[in-house]
Amino acid sequence: MGEAKRRRLRKSNAWPGGEAYRGVIDLRMLPAVPSITGPRIRELTSDGSIPDSTQIILRAFEAQAGERSFAVGFCLGDGVGYSAIGVAVIERLQLEAPGAPLHIVPIAHEDIAYDLVLRHLRTFSGRLLLFVFPDSDVYDAGTAELSYSKHIRQFGPDGELLGRLSQAQRQEILARKAQILDRP
Numbered sequence: 538m539g540e541a542k543r544r545r546l547r548k549s550n551a552w553p554g555g556e557a558y559r560g561v562i563d564l565r566m567l568p569a570v571p572s573i574t575g576p577r578i579r580e581l582t583s584d585g586s587i588p589d590s591t592q593i594i595l596r597a598f599e600a601q602a603g604e605r606s607f608a609v610g611f612c613l614g615d616g617v618g619y620s621a622i623g624v625a626v627i628e629r630l631q632l633e634a635p636g637a638p639l640h641i642v643p644i645a646h647e648d649i650a651y652d653l654v655l656r657h658l659r660t661f662s663g664r665l666l667l668f669v670f671p672d673s674d675v676y677d678a679g680t681a682e683l684s685y686s687k688h689i690r691q692f693g694p695d696g697e698l699l700g701r702l703s704q705a706q707r708q709e710i711l712a713r714k715a716q717i718l719d720r721p
Contacts, residue, residue, distance in 0.1 A: 558605065558659045564598040564683065565692040567608065570632060573625050581628065582621045595622065596680065597629045598691075600658060600666075607664050608633040611680050614669040616643035623669070630665045637664035644670055650679030655688060677714070681707065 575590040596611040608630045612623030619627065630639065640663050644650045654668055670676035683689045685702040692698055702710075715721060 558602040560603060561688060561690055562658050563601040563690050563692065564609070565601070565696070566694045567595070567597045567599060567629060567633065568694045569593070569595075570629065573629055577628075578621050578625050581624050584621045587621055593622070593625055595626050595629050597626050599633070600661075602658060602661075605662065607661055607666055609658065609661075609666040609668070611668045611670070611676070613672070613676060614643075615671055616641055616669050619669070627667060630667060634664040639665045639667055641667045641669055644668055644675060644679050647675045647678035650675055651682045651686075654679050654683070655686070658689075681710075 569592065573593055573595070575587050575593065578593065579585060579587045598609050600607050600609045610626040610630045612626045613620040614623045627639065631637075640661070642653065642657055644653050650670070657666060657668070668679060670679055683691060684699075685704065685707055687701075690698060
């Protein structure tokens with residue numbers, strides 16, 4: 538391919554990533570719904586260890602990337618089986634767009650987890666997006682940077698802008714996690 542054609546393709550949407558949104562992405566936490574409680578999750582999963590709590594915190598958001606808006610969630614699982622909270626996240630997302638297909642992105646490697654999350658947030662064109670992580674280390678690698686990245690703004694369920702963590706705060710959190718798990 539000649540250089541002139543390559544430049545034309547880069548300018549058009551035909552070039553890979555041409556439709557990607559490069560601005561700040563807003564993640565607004567979806568409000569809790571009364572139907573998703575501890576007893577409902579036990580009913581969905583047959584997991585008797587789920588408490589009777591009526592307040593279940595789910596990592597489910599409405600994402601705004603430029604003119605595109607979609608629901609996005611984060612949970613533990615392997616793309617086939619999900620944690621009990623993951624099942625609740627799926628149910629919460631489906632309340633946002635009943636009947637819409639759920640696009641599942643399994644993320645297996647912590648080294649590239651956040652890059653994959655950010656890339657999908659910038660380019661996703663559907664209605665429902667779910668990121669699935671095999672364990673808490675990969676989950677943390679894929680979601681923690683959302684709290685201090687300059688590319689993401691997070692809002693609470695009441696619409697209040699949540700503060701960004703500094704790099705020093707993030708390092709402190711990682712040090713505490715390593716100490717709790719008895720790792721270097």
